[in-house]
Amino acid sequence: MKIKDILKNKNITAKELATQIGMSEAGLSVAFSEKGNPSLSTLRKIAEELGVKVSDLLDEDCTSLTCPKCGTKLKIVEE
Numbered sequence: 001m002k003i004k005d006i007l008k009n010k011n012i013t014a015k016e017l018a019t020q021i022g023m024s025e026a027g028l029s030v031a032f033s034e035k036g037n038p039s040l041s042t043l044r045k046i047a048e049e050l051g052v053k054v055s056d057l058l059d060e061d062c063t064s065l066t067c068p069k070c071g072t073k074l075k076i077v078e079e
Contacts, residue, residue: 002058006052006057020049021042021045021049023042
């Protein structure tokens with residue numbers, strides 16, 4: 001995920017972002033770690049706070065998500 005690059009470009013720290021969206025800094029860090037799996041609502045909060053699209057937070061090669069409950073592959077489509 002490109003969150004670190006976006007934060008750097010907008011001159012915002014992860015701690016500031018976490019506070020603005022009501023998360024702990026540790027929770028935000030875990031969400032965007034290699035094993036993280038942030039919810040769509042979390043991604044939307046982050047994107048809105050940073051003034052970017054949800055797809056901007058994802059790696060370029062990330063075109064689908066897997067539902068953690070049923071395992072269904074979901075294609076990411078930007079409206």
